[in-house]
Amino acid sequence: MAKNNSKEHSRSNAKTKAILEGAMQEFLAHGYAAASMDKIAKAAQVSKATIYSHFDDKEQLFSAVIQDLVKDKFQAVMSLQEHQSLEQDPKQVLSQIAINMLSNAKKDQTFQNFMRIILGESGRFPELAQTYVRSLAKPAIDTLSHYLQSHPNLKLGDSEAAARIVIGTLVYFVILQEMLHGKDILPLENDRLVNALTDLIVKYQP
């Protein structure tokens, strides 16, 4: 039975959990470099030395926090695409998926801060960026691609590329409107984007 990683402590106390939660709060609020171990200790209500008895150093704690967040967000992302029957109207199915994704992403400040960190630190923590790609982006794209591929009413030439188009459109919309605070500069209703997007997909004829 293999222990999982880092130190000998995945004996997962309440302390470990408290540390991870405090660290998550601080990293999400201030980013990696600007988050301090002192503030994390205070947020977790433990001493700094206790943190270092559970995690090797700041980098490893950060890595553990991000991997926890990826796991959390996996549920949320995947649940959006579940239970989609091939018998329903694809225009309605796609619209519903898109609208749910947009409204979820927009109200979830934790998700936006999570994306900020993944993107902002992707140069210094490439393996964490790849964890995001492998565990969140790829499953979302693969699931949607499979749906587009197998629906009898859709005749898309390249379902994988089409899935990239749908998800890229939605994610960049959230980035521009919410994360980059662009909604007053570039206003656009959710419905207009979703309608144009699903129309392009559904009405496509090779």
Added chain:
Amino acid sequence: MAKNNSKEHSRSNAKTKAILEGAMQEFLAHGYAAASMDKIAKAAQVSKATIYSHFDDKEQLFSAVIQDLVKDKFQAVMSLQEHQSLEQDPKQVLSQIAINMLSNAKKDQTFQNFMRIILGESGRFPELAQTYVRSLAKPAIDTLSHYLQSHPNLKLGDSEAAARIVIGTLVYFVILQEMLHGKDILPLENDRLVNALTDLIVKYQP
């Protein structure tokens, strides 16, 4: 005649330029919080005190660097869409724009680091994020939207939404493949994406 901003010195010496270049290098490499004024001074080959005689503090220096970068990148982004005649085949025009944008973004490490900072710091520097939206994203979207709107062979119902789809697809592709190091996890050829995307736009029938 109004001086432009910050201090009384937009008397733009060689020193000011050296400071901005050194600061750009350090901020792009390490992000805002992890970049130090000492390292910036060394990179610019001036003393730290000289920096503070040209800029109020670290935040203001950062802001000046980002605004310089936005100006630089504006040229690059806009030149991609220029000189597109309404008489050419839109499929070819759009493909060319998309291919140029992808190949430029992929080889420009400075651009990728610039995007990392804009996104990563958008929570703590919302006004800089909005500068990006106003000066880069909006012009790109408006220009493309106007092209899609006015081309006689295209019958898109919502040109603005269509422009968002095109640009969102391309930007998220660069984010996933390059910035997040996903190209080995989610491989996809440029041409397949561009072809699927331009096909959707060009073959659309209301």
Added chain:
DNA sequence: GTCTATACATCGATAGAC
């Protein structure tokens, strides 16, 4: 195991000589 106290480096920013 968890704490307090502290070591030691580096941070942003400034004083004062020239």
Added chain:
DNA sequence: GTCTATCGATGTATAGAC
């Protein structure tokens, strides 16, 4: 204007008591 030298605060990490 630009430098050297330095301030006080804060950073990560650890030693040692319990």
